[in-house]
Each structure stands twice: as C-alpha cells, then as structure tokens.
Amino acid sequence: MFYGPTEExxxxxxxxxxRDAAGQAREFxxxxxxxxxxxxxxxxxWCSAPMAALEPAAVLDLYRWTWQGRGDAAQSAAAxxxxxxxxxxxxxxxxxxxxxxxxxxxxxAGSAAEAFEDLAAYLFAELRQQLAATAPAPVRxxxxxxxxxxxQAHGLLGLFKTAALEHPCFSAQLIEVPAVLAASQLRAMLAxxxxxxxxxxxxxxxxxLRPVALPPAGPAPQPWMEQGSYALIGGLGGIGRAIAADILxxxxxxxxxxxxxxxxxxxxxxxxxxxxxQGGRLSYVQLDAADAGQVRQWTAGLAAAGERLxxxxxxxxxxxxxxxxxxxxxxxxxxxxxxxxALVNLDQATAALPLDFLVCCSSLxxxxxxxxxxxxAAANAFLDAYMVQRAARVAxxQAHGLSISVQWPLWxxxxxxxxxxxxxxxxxxxxLLPLPQRSALEALRQAIALGEPxxxxxxxxxxxxxxxxxxxxxxxxxxxxxxxxxxxxxRSPALRA
Ligand SMILES: NC(=O)c1ccc[n+]([C@@H]2O[C@H](COP(=O)([O-])OP(=O)(O)OC[C@H]3O[C@@H](n4cnc5c(N)ncnc54)[C@H](OP(=O)(O)O)[C@@H]3O)[C@@H](O)[C@H]2O)c1
Numbered sequence: 001m002f003y004g005p006t007e008e009x010x011x012x013x014x015x016x017x018x019r020d021a022a023g024q025a026r027e028f029x030x031x032x033x034x035x036x037x038x039x040x041x042x043x044x045x046w047c048s049a050p051m052a053a054l055e056p057a058a059v060l061d062l063y064r065w066t067w068q069g070r071g072d073a074a075q076s077a078a079a080x081x082x083x084x085x086x087x088x089x090x091x092x093x094x095x096x097x098x099x100x101x102x103x104x105x106x107x108x109a110g111s112a113a114e115a116f117e118d119l120a121a122y123l124f125a126e127l128r129q130q131l132a133a134t135a136p137a138p139v140r141x142x143x144x145x146x147x148x149x150x151x152q153a154h155g156l157l158g159l160f161k162t163a164a165l166e167h168p169c170f171s172a173q174l175i176e177v178p179a180v181l182a183a184s185q186l187r188a189m190l191a192x193x194x195x196x197x198x199x200x201x202x203x204x205x206x207x208x209l210r211p212v213a214l215p216p217a218g219p220a221p222q223p224w225m226e227q228g229s230y231a232l233i234g235g236l237g238g239i240g241r242a243i244a245a246d247i248l249x250x251x252x253x254x255x256x257x258x259x260x261x262x263x264x265x266x267x268x269x270x271x272x273x274x275x276x277x278q279g280g281r282l283s284y285v286q287l288d289a290a291d292a293g294q295v296r297q298w299t300a301g302l303a304a305a306g307e308r309l310x311x312x313x314x315x316x317x318x319x320x321x322x323x324x325x326x327x328x329x330x331x332x333x334x335x336x337x338x339x340x341x342a343l344v345n346l347d348q349a350t351a352a353l354p355l356d357f358l359v360c361c362s363s364l365x366x367x368x369x370x371x372x373x374x375x376x377a378a379a380n381a382f383l384d385a386y387m388v389q390r391a392a393r394v395a396x397x398q399a400h401g402l403s404i405s406v407q408w409p410l411w412x413x414x415x416x417x418x419x420x421x422x423x424x425x426x427x428x429x430x431x432l433l434p435l436p437q438r439s440a441l442e443a444l445r446q447a448i449a450l451g452e453p454x455x456x457x458x459x460x461x462x463x464x465x466x467x468x469x470x471x472x473x474x475x476x477x478x479x480x481x482x483x484x485x486x487x488x489x490x491r492s493p494a495l496r497a
Contacts, residue, residue, distance in 0.1 A: 006041060007034040017045050018429070026428045045421075047428050060439045061465060062446055063211040063456040070208045073194025076171055078138035082190065083123075085145045085153075087179050094183035099142075099190075111292075112386070113344035116155055117336050120378050121329050124159060131167045132325055141172040142190055146179035147200060151389040155340070155382030157197055161369025162377045166324050176200035196473075211367075211456060211469055220445035222250045225356070228308035229255035233289050233342060234316030236260045236268055238415030239361055239408075239440075243313055244275055244282060246441050255307075259287045259298070260316070289316050289342030292349070299349040309353055311401070315361045316342050317379070319416060321372035335375035340382045347390060347399065355401030357448055360387055362405045367456065368472065380407070384454045391453040406447050407456040410434045431464020 011033040018027030030043040080099040084091065086106045095101050105122060107115040130136060141160070145153045153174055160172035175193050177186060178201070189206075193199045196208045224230065224247045232240040235258025244256045256276075262268070268284050276282035287294050302309055318338045320331045343360060350358070365373050366380030383405050390403035410418050410426070412434035418426075426432045435443070435457065443457035458465045 003039050003041065006032065010034055010040060011037075018047070027425075045425075047424060057461050058433050058459060059216075059462050060435075060443060061216075061458050061462060062214045062443065062450075063458065063469075064214060064450075064452045065209050065454050065456070066212050067200070067202075067207045068210050070194065070196070070199075070206050072192070073196070073206075075191070075193070076138075076140045076195050078140040078169075078171065080140050080142055080190075083141060083143040085143075085149075087146055088144055088186070091183045091186060095187065098187065104143075111341075111344050111348070112152055113337075113341040116152055116340055116382055117333055119153070120156060120159055120336060121333055123156060124324075124327075124332055124374065125329060127159070127163050127170075128325055128327075131163065131170060136167070136169050138169045140170075142193065143172065143174050144186065144190070145174060145176050147176045147202070148179050150176045150200065151385045152382075154198065154385035155366075155378050158366045158369060158377030158379070158381035159374050161197060162365075162371070162374040163324055163369075165369050165371055166374075171195070172197065174198050208473075210473055213466070214450070217446065219442065220449040223311070223357070223445055223448040224251045224254050225310055226251050226253040228310035229257060230310060231257050231259060231312045233259050233287075233312065233314045233346065234361075235313075236262070236271060236284070237315055237317075238413060239411060240313070240315045241271060241275065242411075242413065242437050242441065243315070243444065246444075248276055248281060254281070254310075256282050257285055258282070259285045259289065261286065261288045289314070289345055290337040292341075292345045295342075295345040295349045299353070302353075309350070309355065311355060311357045311359070312346060312350065313359045313361065314339075314343055314346060314383075317361070317376070317416075319373070319376055321376075323372055324374045327374065332375045336379045336382075339376075339379035340386075343383055343386055347386075351399050353400065357402035357404060358387075358390070359402075359444070359448065360384075360405040362407045362454075364407050364409050364456070367407055388453045402448065402451045403453050404447050404451065405454045406444065407454065408435070408440070409458055411440050412436045427460065430468040431461035432458060432468075433460040435459040 013031040013033065015029045016025040016027070017029045019025055027045050027047040030046055031039060032041045034040050082095070082099050082101040084101060084103045086103055089103045092101055092103060104119065107118065130139065143153070143156065157174055164171050173193055174197065175190065176199070177189055189201050192206060194206065198209050199206050230247055232243055234240055235244060240258055244258060247254055247256050263286050264284055272282050272284060285298065287298055289295055316338050318335055320335050347358065360383040362380040362383040363376070365377040366384055369377050384407065387403040387405040390399060393399045394401065394403060409432055410423065423434060436459070439459055447455045
C-alpha cells in the first residue's frame, strides 16, 4: 500500500511475517520510509522462493489415512465445553460439576445427508453465536459421538478446523467412544484425549488418524472399460471435462455422460463437440444431483435403456467463500447439498447397480479446514467419511463397486481456482504445487487401482510436503492450513479451491 510519493532513497524496515514448516523465515512485512522518517509504502506478507529449486523436484505422492495408537498427550488449557450425542444424555447428571455439558438435538428421520446437514447447521449456528463476541475467551469443544455410529460426524471436522483457523481462540475435538459406558469412564477418556481433532477409543485406548505415504508405484492401469458407460456428475466443470477426455482417449467404445444443473446450451454443445468430435460417445443430461427424485428418475432411465453404468465420478460442487461469521445458514446448507446430498442420492439410487466404482472429488479442505470454506470443508469431510462407510457396506454386500474419495489439492487446470498469492503461499508453506492435469489423471487411476476409501494425492516438493504434514499432526490444534493464507493473501480475492 502507498501512503504518499516514494523517494529516490528510502529506509526499509523488514520484519519476519511468516515461517515455513522447517522454521525458515519465508514471509516479510516491509515498510519503506523517506529520509525524514515519513512512511511511504508498506508491503505485507512479501515472500519469494527459489522456483528452479522447487519445480524440478516436484513429485506426486499418495497418502492413505490410518488409525494409530497414541500414548499420553498434552491437553489444551482452554475452557472446555462438552457436547454429547443424544445417546449419552443419561450421563449428563453424573457429569455435572465438570465442564459445561450439552446434549445435541436428536436427529429427525431422514437420509444420512439430511441428518448431517441439520447437525452441521446446528453447530454452525452455535459457533457463529459463540465466536461473534468481541473478544471471545479461548474455548475448546469436545464433541462425544458413539463409536458404533462413527463416520457421519467426521464431516464436522471440516467445519471445526475452519473455525479454528479463522478464530485461533477456538479448537474442537471429535471423540468417539463406545455407546455404552459409565460417566467415570467418559470423564477419563475426555481428560486423556490430548489435542487431536479426532480421537477414538477402541478397547479403552486412544487412537488418532494419521496420513501415511504410500510407496511410489509404477503407472496404474487404465480403469476405463470398453463396454458400458461412465457418469461424471458436475461433468461440465474443469475436472469433469479432463476425466471425460481421458476416458474417451483411453477407450474406443466407452460412453460418457456429463450431468449438471444448467440447461443444455450452445456452450455445452461446443464442449461436447470438442471432446467427442466424431459424436455418439459423449452426452449431457441436465440434472440436479441434490434432488433425490431427479437422480432416481435418471437411474431408472438407464435401466430402461439397458445402459450398463460402470462407474460414477462425483465432481459436483459449489463454493461460497466467506468467513464463518459472514455466512448465512441458507448458503451454508446450499454448499453442503451440492456435495453431501448429491452423494447420498447417487449412492442410494445406484445401490442395486453393479458399479465398478463410485469416486468422489473431495478436497484437502475437508482434512485440514480452510479459511472462508467452513461449509465446503464440512461437505468434503463428509464425502471422505461416507466413502469409508460405503466401503464397509460393499463388503457386506449392500452396495457394489469400489468406494473412493480423492482429497484433491488444487488442480493446475481445474474449474475452481485459487488467487495467485495463495498459490505462492501454499508453495512456500507446504511445498505444494498446483497438480498438473497429467499427474491428476494418474492419481485418479492410482486411486481406482488401490481402492483406498480415502486417498490424498499431494504434488510438490516431497520433503516440504512431509514436513508440513508432520507439523500439522505433531502439535496442538489447530493444524496449519493446507492452503496457506498469508497476510497478503488474506486481502486477495476469495480462495477458489
Ligand atoms: N479444481 C480444483 O482444483 C479442485 C481441488 C479440490 C477439489 N475439487 C473438487 O472437485 C470437484 C470438481 O472441481 P472443478 O474444478 O471441476 O469445479 P467446477 O469447474 O466448478 O465444476 C463443478 C461442477 O459441479 C456442477 N454442480 C454443482 N452443483 C451441482 C448439483 N447439485 N448437481 C449437479 N451438478 C452440480 C456445476 O455445474 P452446474 O452449475 O451446471 O450444475 C459445475 O459444472 C468439485 O467438487 C471440487 O470441490 C476441485
């Protein structure tokens, strides 16, 4: 920012404004003063990085998530508020006298998507109320959920982690415990939960979820089969088009249908013509995947036409980036629905179909939270958790095909974009680079070949990415954001991934 004319010779006051995962000073605030001490200009969050040193070393690394036992851990000193799932309501009188304790509302009958949306919206409203105070005191939420119903509530972590990034006075833990236990046992578990954002007690011992790098593998086989078709939900978007092009190029007969809410138009026709110049293998269907009736009608139509649907890639999603305190519930729910409700609708409507796979395009924001994206992060975290549950249902014969959630980082050529300052900050702080399309498509093939329910592909400088992950999971909450938010970036246009 300029405060007045600059002078030919000036003094520069330089202060460190940010450090990278290894503790090296990487961002600086620079104030330029005239010879008489007048402040002429300020540069906030200036950073530089040796591009040449980073880019040649860029690699694609794949991470899976594993539960690991954990010993004693430090505990936050912040005042604690306990939230209990309704099944623990009977323990409230015995827990009285400790931290304030509230019971979450019972879930109305409805789909898993509606239950999650209602729970997330309820806690979103609570958060807004508590964090709106002018100087809120440090607070930690401990939300207790039954182990037997683990999964669905994991989506809340995207909301909590974003709230913690936007409001450092806030932190939250989701603690999964057996549905039947005594108040004294629960008290001990809460006291020993440490600072991890997700802790589960199996056999009385705490376990935490950690990313583990998979050993580098050779190129994965093409997952696209000749006979049958693939549905790309949100397929007219950047990622959908890239996947469609890959399927059409890798096969000679496989058909692809792109689905999205917008009506067919000359623009969509041009996209189809560019991707499928011969015609006949690529089509577009107008469909709002968040509408269960429309999804059922579409799948019924497939069956009636004798179409063999082999795989679905759920790329639908919308953004409404805004700080948590600036969001309205109606918008919060809308962002959730494009991912959460869409996934549950697709899964339910295709439960009887012999799919090879159902793949979700999730995002790093689900695992780490992201400024301005409380809704989007919660939606992606739900996708991840839901695919773990679906994999278990497939194993029990209740659904078919691999269940895969890919936690994408920023694609170089995706439809959702990120401000250049944020891309720079992400490179400096996490060693992450935008994922080139070729590597993204390879990551998708690897994901399908591996069949891991949740896979996190990272692209960039291996050591820096690993150091960032170590730092993110070794210390207290909140974990550093994956998509860095430097002081200069904070003023830039909304984050777009
Ligand atoms: N691009 C990235 O770098 C990146 C990074 C991480 C994760 N992701 C995830 O990957 C997915 C695809 O990203 P993208 O870059 O391709 O985004 P995009 O270009 O914005 O495409 C998203 C598509 O979703 C469709 N859509 C939204 N709501 C829908 C609904 N209810 N039913 C059907 N279609 C719906 C939109 O089309 P209509 O408006 O016509 O419905 C749009 O074409 C997103 O879910 C995103 O969260 C992307």
